[in-house]
Amino acid sequence: xxxRMKSPANxxxxxxxxxxxxxxxxxxxxxxxxxxxxxxxxxxxxCGPCVFAGIDSAKKQGETDERLHNVVTWRHTPFFTEAERxxxxxxxxxxxxxxxxxxVTDEVWDAATAHFDEKxxxxxxxxxxxxxxxxxxxxxxxxxxxxxW
Numbered sequence: 001x002x003x004r005m006k007s008p009a010n011x012x013x014x015x016x017x018x019x020x021x022x023x024x025x026x027x028x029x030x031x032x033x034x035x036x037x038x039x040x041x042x043x044x045x046x047c048g049p050c051v052f053a054g055i056d057s058a059k060k061q062g063e064t065d066e067r068l069h070n071v072v073t074w075r076h077t078p079f080f081t082e083a084e085r086x087x088x089x090x091x092x093x094x095x096x097x098x099x100x101x102x103x104v105t106d107e108v109w110d111a112a113t114a115h116f117d118e119k120x121x122x123x124x125x126x127x128x129x130x131x132x133x134x135x136x137x138x139x140x141x142x143x144x145x146x147x148x149w
Contacts, residue, residue: 020130027123029116032061033087036080037124038131039071040088041095047135048145083115087124094128 025031035058042050055068070077074088090112093104112121137143 017130020126024123024126024130027119027126029087029120029123029127032058032063033084034123034127035061035063036067036071036084037087037091037127039068040074040091041128041131042135043072044092044095045132045135045139047138049138049143050131050135052145086111086115090124091128094125095132 024034035054039051039054039058042054058068059065067079070079071088074080074085080088086108089108090104093102093108097103112124116124
């Protein structure tokens with residue numbers, strides 16, 4: 001499989017995206033939590049390039065193989081804090097919005113607000129949205145994991 005495009009974004013788009021990332025990282029959320037959010041959304045969407053990049057980035061931030069291998073089964077492992085679990089539940093609920101999915105329920109939202117303030121929640125929600133954005137671009141252009149970045 002070959003990617004359909006070399007670069008789907010022009011300079012103006014990339015500048016805007018960099019601004020969004022800057023705002024996201026200014027939200028006060030531990031970058032490791034943001035890395036887990038990115039990885040889980042990418043796993044749900046089956047985005048190989050984003051899973052590949054997410055694992056690479058998370059390892060550079062000190063994540064362990066044990067935790068990275070278990071993000072997909074986070075509910076059934078002892079490796080994540082309650083705050084991380086709340087962020088992962090929010091990620092799944094906000095990403096799985098296909099027909100019939102309940103989306104972000106009050107229970108999921110309340111668990112997230114118990115661990116994160118409004119600025120942090122904004123950063124996590126932005127991370128979820130940006131990840132879903134890139135997942136969809138990569139699916140559309142058939143980007144391959146590790147091929148171009």
